[in-house]
Amino acid sequence: MKTDTTPKLIYKRDIFGIILVLFVVTICMLIRMIPADTSGKKFAEISVDGNVAIRMEINDETERSEIPIDNGYDTVVVYENGEIGIQSCKCKEQICVHMGRISNVGTSIVCLPARTVISIVNEDSSNTASTDAVTY
Amino acid sequence: MSVGIKKITKTICMILVISVLLLLFGCDTQGYKFSGFGMDCVYSFKLYSNEDSSLKVSNRIKKEIENYEKLLSAFDTSSITYKLNARADISGEDLGEIINIINTCNKVSSLCSDRYSVVCGALTRLWNVTGDNPVIPSNIDILKAVALCKSGLVSTENGNIRFLKDGVTLDFGSVGKGYACDKVIQILKDEQISDAIVSFGGSVLTYGTKGGEGWKIDIRSPFDNSKAGTFNVDNTSFISTSGGYERFLEKDGNTYHHIFDLKDGMPSSSDLASVTVISDSGVLSDALSTACFIVGMNESVKILDSFDNTSAIFITKDKQIYAYNFSGSFETQSSFIFKGEI
Numbered sequence: 037m038k039t040d041t042t043p044k045l046i047y048k049r050d051i052f053g054i055i056l057v058l059f060v061v062t063i064c065m066l067i068r069m070i071p072a073d074t075s076g077k078k079f080a081e082i083s084v085d086g087n088v089a090i091r092m093e094i095n096d097e098t099e100r101s102e103i104p105i106d107n108g109y110d111t112v113v114v115y116e117n118g119e120i121g122i123q124s125c126k127c128k129e130q131i132c133v134h135m136g137r138i139s140n141v142g143t144s145i146v147c148l149p150a151r152t153v154i155s156i157v158n159e160d161s162s163n164t165a166s167t168d169a170v171t172y
Numbered sequence: 173m174s175v176g177i178k179k180i181t182k183t184i185c186m187i188l189v190i191s192v193l194l195l196l197f198g199c200d201t202q203g204y205k206f207s208g209f210g211m212d213c214v215y216s217f218k219l220y221s222n223e224d225s226s227l228k229v230s231n232r233i234k235k236e237i238e239n240y241e242k243l244l245s246a247f248d249t250s251s252i253t254y255k256l257n258a259r260a261d262i263s264g265e266d267l268g269e270i271i272n273i274i275n276t277c278n279k280v281s282s283l284c285s286d287r288y289s290v291v292c293g294a295l296t297r298l299w300n301v302t303g304d305n306p307v308i309p310s311n312i313d314i315l316k317a318v319a320l321c322k323s324g325l326v327s328t329e330n331g332n333i334r335f336l337k338d339g340v341t342l343d344f345g346s347v348g349k350g351y352a353c354d355k356v357i358q359i360l361k362d363e364q365i366s367d368a369i370v371s372f373g374g375s376v377l378t379y380g381t382k383g384g385e386g387w388k389i390d391i392r393s394p395f396d397n398s399k400a401g402t403f404n405v406d407n408t409s410f411i412s413t414s415g416g417y418e419r420f421l422e423k424d425g426n427t428y429h430h431i432f433d434l435k436d437g438m439p440s441s442s443d444l445a446s447v448t449v450i451s452d453s454g455v456l457s458d459a460l461s462t463a464c465f466i467v468g469m470n471e472s473v474k475i476l477d478s479f480d481n482t483s484a485i486f487i488t489k490d491k492q493i494y495a496y497n498f499s500g501s502f503e504t505q506s507s508f509i510f511k512g513e514i
Contacts, residue, residue, distance in 0.1 A: 167402055168218075168382070171413040171448055172374035172392035 077159045078141055080120045082113060085151050094118055094139070094156070109150035125150055203367075206230045210237040211244075211348050213373030219360075220367035220382065229363045233356060240352050243269060244344040246293065256333055257293055257341040271328045273344065273351060273455055280459040281323040283475040287435045288463035293341025294320035295437050301430040306421040308428065314437035321434045346414075346431075349375035350458030353410050357454075374418070375458060376411040391485060393505070394445035400487055400508050404500040405450065412457035414465040415446030415487075433466050442468030448485040449476075450498075460484075469494065473514060486514070 082090040084107045092098075092115070100116035102123065111132075114123035119137035125147055132147035144155035204226035207216035217233065219226045245251040252270060255262050274290060281289040294317040298309050309317075320339045327334040335341075344351070349372035360368050360379050367380035369387060378387040386406045393400040394415045405411065416429030416439060433440040442465065449461040460482065464472035469486050476482055476496055484496040493510045495502065504510040 167388040167390045168369045168378070169371045169376045169387070169411075170374070170390040170392055170399070171371075171376050171411045172415070172418065172446075 078139075079157050079159065080115070081153075081155050081157055083153050083155075094120060105150075105152060107150045107152050109147070109152070111147065111150050111152055113154060120154055120156070121145060122147060122152075122154070125152075203369075204230070206234075208234060208237070210234075211241060211352050211372050212345075213349065215352070215370070215372045218369045219365050220380070221365050225363060225365070229359065229365060232363070233359055236355060236359060237352060240348070240355060244273075244348050244351060246297075246341075246343055246345065253342055253344060256335075259335070262333075267331060267333055270342075271331065271333065273347060274326065274328050274333070274342070276453070276455050277347060277459045278323045279478075280456070280463045280475065283478055284463045284467050284471065285435075286321075286323055287433050287440075287466050288346075288459070289321060289323045289434055290342055290344055290347065290459075291323050291326050291340060292321045292432065292434060293343040294318075294339055295432055295434065296343045296345065296430075297341070299428070299430075299432065301421050301428065302419050308421075308423055318434060318437040321437075346462045347455045347458040349373050350410060350412055350454030350456070353377040353454035357408070374413050375454065377454065378405045378407070378409050378411070381407050391446070391448055391487070393508075394487055395491070398507075399505055400446075401485075401493060401502055401504045401510070403485065403498075403502045406500070408452070409450050410452065410454040410457040411448060411450050412454070412461040413446055413448040414458075414461040415444075416440070416465070417446070431462060431465055440466040442466060443488050444468055444486055445489045445491075446487045447472065448487075449482065450484070451479065451482040456482075469514065472496070 078094050080092050080094050081088050082105060084105065089105065090103060094115065096118040098115065103113040103115065105111040105113055109126045111125040112123045114121055119139040121135065121137035122132045122145055125132055127147055127149040132145055135145045138145055138154070138156055141156050141158055144153055146153050203218040203220045204223060205216065205218045207214060215237065217230065219229060241248060242251050244253050246253055246257065248254055252262060252265050277290045298313055298317045300306050320337060325336045325340045326342065327336060352372045353370060353375055356370055357377060357379060365379070367382050370377040370379065374392070376389060386404050388402055388404055389411060390399040390402050391413060394417050414431060416431055420427045420429040429439045431440050432438065444465055447461045447464040449457045449464065451457045451460065456479070460475065460479070463475055464484065467475070469488065472484065472486070473496060476484055483498040485498060485502070486494040486496070487508070488494070491508045493504055493508050494514045495512060496514050498513070502510060
């Protein structure tokens with residue numbers, strides 16, 4: 037009798053749970069591994085208040101540069117070795133500075149107090165994201 | 173037991189959600205893109221077709237673009253236009269294409285009292301705005317050049333091109349990109365591409381319906397690098413924009429842009445900052461947008477009334493946007509005011 041009431045080490049539903057977690061983790065990793073569209077050029081877009089203030093091409097050859105951003109927070113964006121990030125910012129939390137450097141299409145750094153966003157985009161997905169062409 | 177079923181249902185749901193996500197990431201119908209330099213600008217193509225035929229078509233188009241330059245370039249010494257302007261021997265050359273372009277442009281010229289014409293080489297060469305060392309010409313030189321810029325001074329009768337005066341030359345700078353679009357459409361038809369978007373500099377060809385979705389085109393702001401608005405085009409159209417902001421020379425604080433009013437030989441100064449024309453011919457769109465930019469908004473309406481299937485979007489110098497015969501939707505950026513139909 038006693039042996040029957042001893043709790044099992046692993047229940048069936050636990051196996052389900054473990055498999056589910058493993059599955060989700062694997063899928064997440066797979067999605068991350070799908071290479072972003074590498075054809076064409078990569079651009080970093082720095083926007084303040086939702087307006088793109090600076091749009092620059094980034095590649096491994098570009099020289100190191102520091103870009104001051106006019107957003108009232110003396111934010112300085114640094115760019116080197118194909119990566120871009122916020123070097124300094126007079127915001128309280130400094131979260132944006134600690135986000136480090138980014139370089140992959142689709143990633144972004146946000147500083148909420150300074151209303152500033154840096155995002156890496158493809159050639160086509162600039163401020164003309166949903167449009168097919170530009171006439172000028 | 174019921175717990176097990178719930179778990180299974182949950183798992184299936186998760187798998188479904190993730191599959192949908194994967195599909196979104198995986199099935200990207202981005203089309204086949206290529207670009208290059210030609211016709212004095214950057215061109216870019218996006219073909220909605222399978223990769224093999226796209227590759228073949230792109231190679232064919234790249235080759236053809238060199239041919240267009242051979243026809244229309246004012247600087248390439250082997251181009252037919254250069255030879256015509258230099259009065260060199262052109263026997264054996266096929267002049268049909270050039271005559272078609274001249275005749276189309278002359279139609280526009282006649283509607284604006286010759287203030288726009290492709291017979292303007294004397295003046296554009298004199299100003300040479302895009303040259304290495306541009307200087308502002310003297311008034312006398314400008315007037316002399318203007319006298320040589322009249323559509324009537326070139327005859328295209330009997331399949332021949334004759335210049336009726338010495339010093340009269342052709343300049344297809346205003347319609348070269350539109351002509352390239354006109355030629356490309358033939359290749360796209362030939363190769364049975366269903367949908368494509370093509371741009372030569374700021375001249376755009378929308379080909380097909382993008383699978384029924386239609387095309388969205390931005391108009392660049394004439395005042396900075398942002399956009400002025402976005403409009404929709406449902407099917408095949410040629411879109412051309414003219415403005416004085418793209419090519420100009422600066423001297424003593426004044427800017428002199430590259431579009432000249434042949435009335436006085438000076439850079440045009442209408443109430444317009446830019447004009448976008450949408451029609452069913454590339455050369456016509458290019459010629460009309462240039463002519464409209466020169467004559468201003470009110471006069472433009474008289475020109476455009478003479479053509480079927482032609483629409484226009486005007487951006488005035490005080491940032492107002494007007495439409496002409498425009499049926500699509502227009503989305504204006506906040507710094508501009510959309511005033512609707514003229």
